Amino acid sequence: MGLRNKVSLGFWLLYTLYTFIPLCLVLQVLERIYLDEVSMSFSHDMDDEYEKLCRRMNPPRVVIDNEACKNATVIRVDSANKLGILLEVVQILTDLNLIVTKAYISSDGGWFMDVFNVTDQDGNKVTDEGVLDYIRKSLGPESCFASSMRSVGVIQSMDHTTLELSGTDRPGLLSEVSRVLAILKCNVVGAQVWTHNTRAASVMHITDEETGLAITDPERLASIKKSVCNVLKGSIKSKGSRTVVSHTGTHPERRLHQMMFADRDYDRVKDESVLDDKQRPDVNVVNWYDKDYSVVTIRSKDRPKLLFDTVCTLTDMQYVVYHANIDAEGPEAYQEYYIRHVDGSPVKSDAERQRVIQCLEAAIERRISEGLKLEICTTDRVGLLSDVTRIFRENSLTVTRAEVTTKAGKAVNTFYVREASGNPVDSKTIESIRQEIGQTILKVKGTPEDFNPGSQESPTRFLFGGLFKSRSFVNFKLIRSYS
Numbered sequence: 517m518g519l520r521n522k523v524s525l526g527f528w529l530l531y532t533l534y535t536f537i538p539l540c541l542v543l544q545v546l547e548r549i550y551l552d553e554v555s556m557s558f559s560h561d562m563d564d565e566y567e568k569l570c571r572r573m574n575p576p577r578v579v580i581d582n583e584a585c586k587n588a589t590v591i592r593v594d595s596a597n598k599l600g601i602l603l604e605v606v607q608i609l610t611d612l613n614l615i616v617t618k619a620y621i622s623s624d625g626g627w628f629m630d631v632f633n634v635t636d637q638d639g640n641k642v643t644d645e646g647v648l649d650y651i652r653k654s655l656g657p658e659s660c661f662a663s664s665m666r667s668v669g670v671i672q673s674m675d676h677t678t679l680e681l682s683g684t685d686r687p688g689l690l691s692e693v694s695r696v697l698a699i700l701k702c703n704v705v706g707a708q709v710w711t712h713n714t715r716a717a718s719v720m721h722i723t724d725e726e727t728g729l730a731i732t733d734p735e736r737l738a739s740i741k742k743s744v745c746n747v748l749k750g751s752i753k754s755k756g757s758r759t760v761v762s763h764t765g766t767h768p769e770r771r772l773h774q775m776m777f778a779d780r781d782y783d784r785v786k787d788e789s790v791l792d793d794k795q796r797p798d799v800n801v802v803n804w805y806d807k808d809y810s811v812v813t814i815r816s817k818d819r820p821k822l823l824f825d826t827v828c829t830l831t832d833m834q835y836v837v838y839h840a841n842i843d844a845e846g847p848e849a850y851q852e853y854y855i856r857h858v859d860g861s862p863v864k865s866d867a868e869r870q871r872v873i874q875c876l877e878a879a880i881e882r883r884i885s886e887g888l889k890l891e892i893c894t895t896d897r898v899g900l901l902s903d904v905t906r907i908f909r910e911n912s913l914t915v916t917r918a919e920v921t922t923k924a925g926k927a928v929n930t931f932y933v934r935e936a937s938g939n940p941v942d943s944k945t946i947e948s949i950r951q952e953i954g955q956t957i958l959k960v961k962g963t964p965e966d967f968n969p970g971s972q973e974s975p976t977r978f979l980f981g982g983l984f985k986s987r988s989f990v991n992f993k994l995i996r997s998y999s
């Protein structure tokens with residue numbers, strides 16, 4: 517309740533009860549309400565001003581070195597420590613499509629010191645001055661005042677409306693949703709779609725077909741939500757279907773992790789095969805009792821944005837990373853985190869330990885791309901996503917992951933597809949789709965035969981010999997196994 521409402525309430529009480537309550541008592545109550553409100557406001561402002569003062573006295577320092585390492589650009593970040601700063605740094609590097617090959621993280625105390633070895637998508641050092649300058653401005657002293665006012669993972673936009681969708685996955689679901697949006701005269705200008713463990717989640721950016729602007733009319737938004745939610749439900753057997761118009765502006769990929777987590781996609785389906793257990797990332801949690809840390813070790817096949825996915829999940833689960841060691845120079849990635857809960861305690865029980873393991877496994881698996889990668893680049897138009905996904909559905913293909921972007925009137929869409937029956941994608945099917953969509957518009961990454969589940973190396977299969985690095989505290993036997 518705001519100060520104005522509280523004061524109004526006070527005067528109403530004074531007016532109606534003046535014959536029963538002494539005037540001096542009422543005035544004391546009003547004075548107390550006012551002082552409490554001012555105190556809370558003052559405390560919040562003081563906390564914000566204190567953070568600004570700390571950053572002025574100890575501004576962030578970013579050093580970018582292209583000489584220190586033979587095959588990577590070294591980025592050193594020193595800054596006053598604050599909750600969520602690691603995710604903020606990792607997100608900036610990830611959004612630039614940089615690959616983190618090594619990282620050393622330390623934030624035990626009031627100071628945050630990180631070293632990242634990064635390359636571009638082609639494995640080369642980062643030499644683009646525009647990119648390097650953006651890193652300096654985003655992480656250095658120039659970010660000092662903006663950072664204190666922004667939340668980690670937040671990007672604001674007023675040129676589109678954001679829809680958040682979640683529900684039970686099924687073949688053709690994306691086609692059905694995009695068709696309904698096209699009928700409702702909504703243009704999908706951006707979207708991220710993930711599927712995992714029978715669940716589906718999407719963050720979609722839509723605009724009005726006629727104006728090209730965000731949709732703000734409450735009645736129309738309510739109609740869109742109702743129509744899309746009906747599609748997500750599909751049948752009475754579908755659980756937990758949800759459609760929300762988002763106003764938070766949270767980073768789409770972080771939001772997808774949060775939505776999947778809230779949907780409990782980390783709970784394993786009971787009839788999963790034993791093979792899936794072998795394919796799963798190797799996640800372990802032990803307690804280092806002498807230092808009051810819980811140590812999380814992760815071994816998995818390396819892939820882009822792996823570091824972001826694990827740090828994002830630990831942060832959203834309310835864990836603080838005090839130290840970390842990342843090694844992803846080869847095809848396999850090794851991650852080691854020294855964590856505590858935000859209340860300062862390590863993992864307290866076996867149930868909590870199992871939950872951390874399951875949630876990190878799910879975070880890694882969500883972005884693993886199952887299927888054939890198809891890229892479509894063409895002029896954007898209303899109904900494009902609906903038409904493309906309809907063609908996929910008519911050719912018995914289901915979308916396991918998708919990314920839709922629009923820039924300067926051009927639509928660049930990436931889909932990972934597989935046969936709805938689970939069989940490998942046939943080359944004749946791809947050729948039929950190319951004939952319908954356009955030879956120059958559709959690009960196939962790899963060949964259909966490369967995605968045969970029977971012969972393909974699992975995307976989360978890894979070698980078990982010698983994976984603990986010699987520098988690991990676990991190997992030095994400084995940590996006792998959790999029990």
